[in-house]
Amino acid sequence: xxxxxxxxxxxxxxxxxxxxxxxxxxxxxxxxxxxxxxxxxxxxxxxxxxxxxxxxxxxxxxxxxxxxxxxxxxxxxxxxxxxxxxxxxxxxxxxxxxxxxxxxxxxxxxxxxxxxxxxxxxxxxxxxxxxxxxxxxxxxxxxxxxxxxxxxxxxxxxxxxxxxxxxxxxxxxxxxxxxxxxxxxxxxxxxxxxxxxxxxxxxxxxxxxxxxxxxxxxxxxxxxxxxxxxxxxxxxxxxxxxxxxxxxxxxxxxxxxxxxxxxxxxxxxxxxxxxxxxxxxxxxxxx
Ligand code: PMP
Numbered sequence: 344x345x346x347x348x349x350x351x352x353x354x355x356x357x358x359x360x361x362x363x364x365x366x367x368x369x370x371x372x373x374x375x376x377x378x379x380x381x382x383x384x385x386x387x388x389x390x391x392x393x394x395x396x397x398x399x400x401x402x403x404x405x406x407x408x409x410x411x412x413x414x415x416x417x418x419x420x421x422x423x424x425x426x427x428x429x430x431x432x433x434x435x436x437x438x439x440x441x442x443x444x445x446x447x448x449x450x451x452x453x454x455x456x457x458x459x460x461x462x463x464x465x466x467x468x469x470x471x472x473x474x475x476x477x478x479x480x481x482x483x484x485x486x487x488x489x490x491x492x493x494x495x496x497x498x499x500x501x502x503x504x505x506x507x508x509x510x511x512x513x514x515x516x517x518x519x520x521x522x523x524x525x526x527x528x529x530x531x532x533x534x535x536x537x538x539x540x541x542x543x544x545x546x547x548x549x550x551x552x553x554x555x556x557x558x559x560x561x562x563x564x565x566x567x568x569x570x571x572x573x574x575x576x577x578x579x580x581x582x583x584x585x586x587x588x589x590x591x592x593x594x595x596x597x598x599x600x601x602x603x604x605x606x607x608x609x610x611x612x613x614x615x616x617x618x619x620x621x622x623x624x625x626x627x628x629x630x
Contacts, residue, residue, distance in 0.1 A: 349421045349457035351408075362454050368437025372497030373447065375399040377434040378591045379418070381459075384428040385629040387591075389415055391554050392434075399493045400436060407436055408453055421457045431462035431592065435496070464592040465514060470619070473599030473611045474588070476528065478577060479504035479516040483526040483549045491526070491549045501529040515588060517580070517601060520549040525575040531590035532556040533598075535575065535583035536614045542579070545572035555589040555622070558630075562621040568614060577602070585612030587619075594626075595619040 348360035355361075368374035377396045380387045393411045400407050407414070418432055434457055441450030465474070481504040484491055501518070508516030508529065517533065520526045525544050527533055532553040534543045541563045546552055563570040580586060584607045586598040595618055597611035611619075 346458075346460065347421070347424050349417055349455070351452070351455050354421070354424060360456075360458075362437060362456070363440040365440040365442070366437045366454060367439065367441055367447065367450050368435070368454065368496050370443070371438075371445065372495060372499070373403070373405075373450075374435060374437040374453075374496040375403065375405065375494055376436070376496055377432075377494060379432040379434065380462075380591050380626070381422055381427060381430050381432060382626040382629070384422075386418060386422070386432070387626055388554050388558065388630045389418065391557070395494065395552070395554070396434060396436070399495065402490065402493045403495065404447070405436065405438060405453060407455070409455060414455070417455070418457055422459050425459045427459050427461070429461075431460055433458040433460070437496070462592055464590075465596055469514065470596055471611075473597035474514050475600035476515045476517055476598055476602075477508055477511040477513045478602050479507040479518055479529075481507060481518065483518040483520050485521050486547075486549050491551050492546065494551060505529040515593075515598075517577075519577070523576065524548050525577065525580060526550050527553075528588055528590075531588035531593050531596070533575075533580075534559065534587050534589065535579055536585035536612060537579070537583055539569060539614070541568050541570040541614065541618075542573045542575060543570075544575050548574060553589055553591075555591055555594065558625060559589050559595060559618055559622060562618055562625065563614075566617060566621060580606070583607065585615045587611075587615040589622075595622045 346357045347354040437454045439450040439452040484500045504516045515528045527550040581604045
């Protein structure tokens with residue numbers, strides 16, 4: 344039996360799961376989304392993901408046509424129908440179908456889409472050895488233009504940076520903000536470790552406030568590591584003792600090179616490895 348996809352209250356076979364070509368989600372990237380993981384049949388931090396989804400929707404004045412409780416139930420039902428215990432959930436809310444113009448008031452019926460599938464972002468080898476990333480010349484969207492805190496369907500800014508990474512043979516690319524400070528990677532948040540302190544850029548740097556980032560900051564504090572938000576530059580990344588990325592799909596992944604410079608020893612560092620172990624334990628405990 345093939346995978347079923349939830350669209351606005353109904354389940355469709357994967358091949359028949361479709362929305363209108365007039366949907367502003369397609370025409371303009373007008374909508375919001377979430378990427379969520381399920382581990383051992385338990386959805387990791389579902390409430391936090393739904394809070395962020397509804398916040399993103401609010402920021403673009405899109406009213407999601409169901410309650411958070413109903414959304415949570417629909418996510419869990421869709422996983423169950425597909426028999427997925429360890430997998431990935433993609434929640435998409437579109438503005439709905441309208442006419443060929445920008446005005447969101449001329450759309451109706453925002454679509455609620457829930458895709459549940461399996462995911463493997465990086466090979467096990469990369470988790471062992473660490474990633475070599477590059478800095479993209481594409482700057483992260485200025486928050487005064489479109490806040491990176493909105494997880495919108497318009498990911499072109501990140502995709503352009505991703506293309507630069509792909510061209511350079513790198514699995515992820517670092518994005519700076521318009522001030523030249525480190526913001527985040529195309530689909531992951533970034534951390535460095537300097538003299539035992541775990542550092543990550545603040546919201547003001549122009550980042551998506553990652554759920555994994557939050558979980559890792561909690562775990563670092565519990566483990567007795569000093570952890571704080573700090574404005575970082577590429578200099579800080581190049582001279583860090585350790586570096587790693589966090590994200591729903593990536594989990595915690597070490598970075599050992601940036602722009603050809605070796606970070607620390609060139610191998611995943613002890614704090615990175617400790618935090619990865621703690622994070623994987625947390626996913627087994629259900630979040
Ligand atoms: N930054 C960006 C731009 C992202 O797309 C993601 C992945 N959703 C993240 C950071 C990491 O966020 P999270 O830990 O919530 O997946």
